[in-house]
Amino acid sequence: MSKAFGIVTSSGTHIKVDGMQDYRPIGAFSFMGRYRVIDFPISNMSNSGIDRIQVYARRKPRSLVEHLGTGRHYNINSKRGKLQVLFSETSSANDFYNTDIAAFMENIEIIERMQIHQPYVVIAPNYMVYTQNFDTLLDTHIESGADITLLYHKVNNAREAFLNCDILNLNKQKGVESIEKNRGTAKERNIFMDTYIMKTELFVSLIKKAQKVSSAYTLPQIVNMECEELDVRGVAHRGYFATITDFKSYFDANLSLIDFEQATDLFDPEWPIYTRTTDSCPTQYFEGASIKNSVVANGCLVEGTIENSVIGRGCQIKKGAVVKNCVILAQAVIGEDVHIENQVVDKWAQVLHVKEVVADPDKPGYIKRDDTI
Amino acid sequence: MKQNNMLAMILAGGRGSRLHDLTNKVAKPAVSYGGKYRIVDFPLSNCANSGIDVVGVLTQYESVLLNSYVAAGRRWGLDTKDSGVYVLPPREKADANLDVYRGTADAISQNIDFIDSYDPEYLLILSGDHIYKMNYAKMLAYHKEHNADATIAVIGVPMKEASRFGIMNTDETGRIVEFEEKPAQPKSNLASMGIYIFNWKLLRKMLIADMKDPDSNHDFGKDIIPALLNDGKKLVAWQFKGYWKDVGTIDSLWEANMDLLDKKNELDLHDSTWKIYTEDVSALPQYIGPDATVDRAFITQGCRIEGDVKNSVLFTGATVGAGAKVIDTVLMPGAVVEPGAVVTRALVADGVKIGKGAVVGSADSENILLVAKNVKGVE
Numbered sequence: 001m002s003k004a005f006g007i008v009t010s011s012g013t014h015i016k017v018d019g020m021q022d023y024r025p026i027g028a029f030s031f032m033g034r035y036r037v038i039d040f041p042i043s044n045m046s047n048s049g050i051d052r053i054q055v056y057a058r059r060k061p062r063s064l065v066e067h068l069g070t071g072r073h074y075n076i077n078s079k080r081g082k083l084q085v086l087f088s089e090t091s092s093a094n095d096f097y098n099t100d101i102a103a104f105m106e107n108i109e110i111i112e113r114m115q116i117h118q119p120y121v122v123i124a125p126n127y128m129v130y131t132q133n134f135d136t137l138l139d140t141h142i143e144s145g146a147d148i149t150l151l152y153h154k155v156n157n158a159r160e161a162f163l164n165c166d167i168l169n170l171n172k173q174k175g176v177e178s179i180e181k182n183r184g185t186a187k188e189r190n191i192f193m194d195t196y197i198m199k200t201e202l203f204v205s206l207i208k209k210a211q212k213v214s215s216a217y218t219l220p221q222i223v224n225m226e227c228e229e230l231d232v233r234g235v236a237h238r239g240y241f242a243t244i245t246d247f248k249s250y251f252d253a254n255l256s257l258i259d260f261e262q263a264t265d266l267f268d269p270e271w272p273i274y275t276r277t278t279d280s281c282p283t284q285y286f287e288g289a290s291i292k293n294s295v296v297a298n299g300c301l302v303e304g305t306i307e308n309s310v311i312g313r314g315c316q317i318k319k320g321a322v323v324k325n326c327v328i329l330a331q332a333v334i335g336e337d338v339h340i341e342n343q344v345v346d347k348w349a350q351v352l353h354v355k356e357v358v359a360d361p362d363k364p365g366y367i368k369r370d371d372t373i
Numbered sequence: 374m375k376q377n378n379m380l381a382m383i384l385a386g387g388r389g390s391r392l393h394d395l396t397n398k399v400a401k402p403a404v405s406y407g408g409k410y411r412i413v414d415f416p417l418s419n420c421a422n423s424g425i426d427v428v429g430v431l432t433q434y435e436s437v438l439l440n441s442y443v444a445a446g447r448r449w450g451l452d453t454k455d456s457g458v459y460v461l462p463p464r465e466k467a468d469a470n471l472d473v474y475r476g477t478a479d480a481i482s483q484n485i486d487f488i489d490s491y492d493p494e495y496l497l498i499l500s501g502d503h504i505y506k507m508n509y510a511k512m513l514a515y516h517k518e519h520n521a522d523a524t525i526a527v528i529g530v531p532m533k534e535a536s537r538f539g540i541m542n543t544d545e546t547g548r549i550v551e552f553e554e555k556p557a558q559p560k561s562n563l564a565s566m567g568i569y570i571f572n573w574k575l576l577r578k579m580l581i582a583d584m585k586d587p588d589s590n591h592d593f594g595k596d597i598i599p600a601l602l603n604d605g606k607k608l609v610a611w612q613f614k615g616y617w618k619d620v621g622t623i624d625s626l627w628e629a630n631m632d633l634l635d636k637k638n639e640l641d642l643h644d645s646t647w648k649i650y651t652e653d654v655s656a657l658p659q660y661i662g663p664d665a666t667v668d669r670a671f672i673t674q675g676c677r678i679e680g681d682v683k684n685s686v687l688f689t690g691a692t693v694g695a696g697a698k699v700i701d702t703v704l705m706p707g708a709v710v711e712p713g714a715v716v717t718r719a720l721v722a723d724g725v726k727i728g729k730g731a732v733v734g735s736a737d738s739e740n741i742l743l744v745a746k747n748v749k750g751v752e
Binding site for chain 1: 649669671
């Protein structure tokens, strides 16, 4: 059993994914046709031997809770391990106060009780996609003697991307000098992956301290404030990294993984990403179907043309339909002779009557859940 | 048991020797089918969907994989407090020598204690190597409605093929008056599917008598059914309509897979009201590359396709390299067709690799080619 327990946080109030987030938290967003975004942090934890995991749920938790279930599909021991969903019930009408710290405060006894078995905590967000061995990261943290270890990813497109994320300012010894918002002022930045390792005891004291300083404080803000006092260090992450922090980044992250080489940067056969099965049968391609450069989940019926797209479980692409640069979520139907391009089609939606749904690749469109157009 | 007082026993001990190398290491019920399934998933899912909670699986031949596979009852949702899948290979007993199951009836006889522990009113006997979807609850309702001692599921087969089957001759009420095993001159086309519902008390008595009979084959078709008819018991035929296949040979296994390519195939695995459940594999969704073509195919997760796939069924993790062609072929789990290779009218066994540029099978072969060993590439 790991020396750490896991916390999977939900996105802060500054993150907004238009459309999709009206129906479910980002953690429950469909990803690559068969996964949900939260499968990544939980599988990372499970594969690292962390089998006591708290998932924080803020708004519209139904779909998330349904997906998580008992956590058995994440390979978490059903007796020794535990997957808890913790709700923030006293959320304020003013979103300003609905911080991660407020959610932790609400469940502080449960966090404190974790200390008995797990002296460390690994915190990871439910809105970022990456694989990381937390067990080796924990070893690095302990060996370094640091108080807090933060995971970051070095990028060279911070001017136009990752604009809803925080960045780490590091000194030469990888010490974190400060955490601040990415304001898009420089190309090269260390994007903070909202992933922390520290002693549970320190985590509890930071939560309490943050509440005293400001009732609107968030975890990165209090850690930033403590940077001078505490030994806070950054560790660079390698491999595929994507954030789902706005609509465009959701669209782009899905399409980026159609490239198999890119996907092997994220998916390692020795590091399985678990998800909940829906027991759908294989996908059936009919005579005349044409499909290129795409990722398709099971249970689909394909008669039309698919290009450069991600197709979720149980979708139907009818005869004559052309699907290009799209992310189609589970159970959607693209009707006969419909031409659809640069769109996210949400679950159960049917595009039947409007025969041309084309958007600009820089401004992908969105078809609502359950909608018929 | 709470649901309908019927316990199911699946006969899964057979080798299926006409499947040749496919069953060298696994019993026929564990053979892969339909992209992501094993044959035994069908009777097990049917049980789960029919509200049967307790299923015994009688295994014998090469049962290591099969035993561990079916023991995970949660795959079919058979893991509630009152349900379970129980693996029952032959065992040593205090009052008898360790012996193999000598026949289908003997397999049940040797597990009377297991069945008694659930005290069922009805016993459903199934075969572990048939592909079909059936609601056993409907069959049980028919059994009760007709006050039968035993009900046998039958399926209409073409008259000219009837002499290959066990044929049930019935009267106008559906009561079975005669059973003929592979008759030269069949009188009816109702073939037994090897699916029986018995009143357990009666069957129990018959089995105990059968065990003591030195001349018996201890077989349901050869011994138990004729004995029941001799005793004047009420046996009725319940006619099943739908897809049913006993895949005995490489050709028929290939064909059963190809059936899935039909637009209106009767098995309809897409039907969400009667799902077939199986092992939950952690695999990527299927990747279709930029230069791939896919025309009339049944493909599952974990596959990666860079070449051309036509009229084929690809199982979990099968890969087709760039420039390779896979035509009229079944690629079993993990089969690899390397770049430039051409595979036609073949069934490529689990994990088998067809090397670069190799040409395997031919479009006008009479039989389907079973490729059970790696094929070297052509440099």
